[in-house]
Amino acid sequence: MNKSKGPGSVGFDPSAETETDINPKDLEFGPGNYEAIRHTCEAIGQVMESWGFKKIMGMMWGFLYLCPEPATSKDICQTLGISPALASITLQELQRWGVVKKLSPLGKRRDYYVAEHDVWKMLRRVLREREAAQMENVRTKLQQAISALDQEVQQKADLTSRRTSQFQKLRVEDLVSVTDVSLGLLYSFLDEGKLNVEPIFSALKPYNLLAKSIKAH
Numbered sequence: 001m002n003k004s005k006g007p008g009s010v011g012f013d014p015s016a017e018t019e020t021d022i023n024p025k026d027l028e029f030g031p032g033n034y035e036a037i038r039h040t041c042e043a044i045g046q047v048m049e050s051w052g053f054k055k056i057m058g059m060m061w062g063f064l065y066l067c068p069e070p071a072t073s074k075d076i077c078q079t080l081g082i083s084p085a086l087a088s089i090t091l092q093e094l095q096r097w098g099v100v101k102k103l104s105p106l107g108k109r110r111d112y113y114v115a116e117h118d119v120w121k122m123l124r125r126v127l128r129e130r131e132a133a134q135m136e137n138v139r140t141k142l143q144q145a146i147s148a149l150d151q152e153v154q155q156k157a158d159l160t161s162r163r164t165s166q167f168q169k170l171r172v173e174d175l176v177s178v179t180d181v182s183l184g185l186l187y188s189f190l191d192e193g194k195l196n197v198e199p200i201f202s203a204l205k206p207y208n209l210l211a212k213s214i215k216a217h
Contacts, residue, residue, distance in 0.1 A: 027067060027075055037066050037079065051130070056082065060090050061099055061115050070103050070112030098125060124190050132186055139179045145172050 029037070041059040048058030063079055064071055073087045080087075091113060094100035099122050103112040116122050149169045153162055 027069055027071060033066075034079075037063055040066055041080065051126070054090070054093075056080070056086065056090050057094060060087070061094060064100060064113055064115035065117065067114070070114050072110050072112055074110075076113070097129075098122075127186060128190050132183070132190070135179060135183050135186065139176065139183070142172055142176045142179065146176070 041062040044062035044065075045055040045058035048061075049055040059080055060076060063076060067075075073084060073091065076082070076087050076091075077084055082090075091100060091102070095102060099116045101114050101116070103114060105112065146169055149165045149172070152165045156162070156165075
């Protein structure tokens with residue numbers, strides 16, 4: 001990063017009609033700024049890693065999120081201590097997820113990058129494309145398990161086999177119910193930005209009635 005110049009006005013203008021209208025300034029950070037960047041990048045990197053992403057993706061987004069002005073790939077490499085090749089690959093991945101945008105200012109020979117600042121928008125997109133897809137896949141697998149048990153019952157008429165299949169089917173159906181509730185909560189959050197806990201109470205109702213019945217006796 002170039003520290004020879006003093007702080008200037010923020011160069012990224014969200015209202016600019018085209019990317020070439022943007023005139024980025026040099027970034028300048030003090031020791032405290034770098035310390036805040038280090039802690040933030042580490043925290044976001046750990047969160048992203050726990051979600052199954054690469055840690056560097058979270059660290060890079062965290063750095064760009066804390067940049068008051070667009071940053072270059074060189075800025076990223078120097079701050080995070082990574083190679084240009086890794087920076088290039090990671091930036092492409094972040095752009096593919098829509099959480100980082102590349103800017104090409106008029107008259108500038110370098111590209112600049114800014115982070116998606118709407119954290120909830122970014123979170124909803126990640127949840128929809130990763131978590132929801134994984135849960136839908138789980139539900140499909142469970143339905144396939146139920147189909148296999150139904151076929152087992154049809155093919156084998158002995159009582160032992162039927163009892164085993166029925167027992168397993170009930171257990172799998174419980175898992176399907178839990179998955180449906182989880183998907184309902186997730187889609188409620190994604191579509192409305194809030195959680196509807198009514199499905200949880202509905203799913204727990206039979207168990208609550210059973211608990212009350214046992215307590216009464």
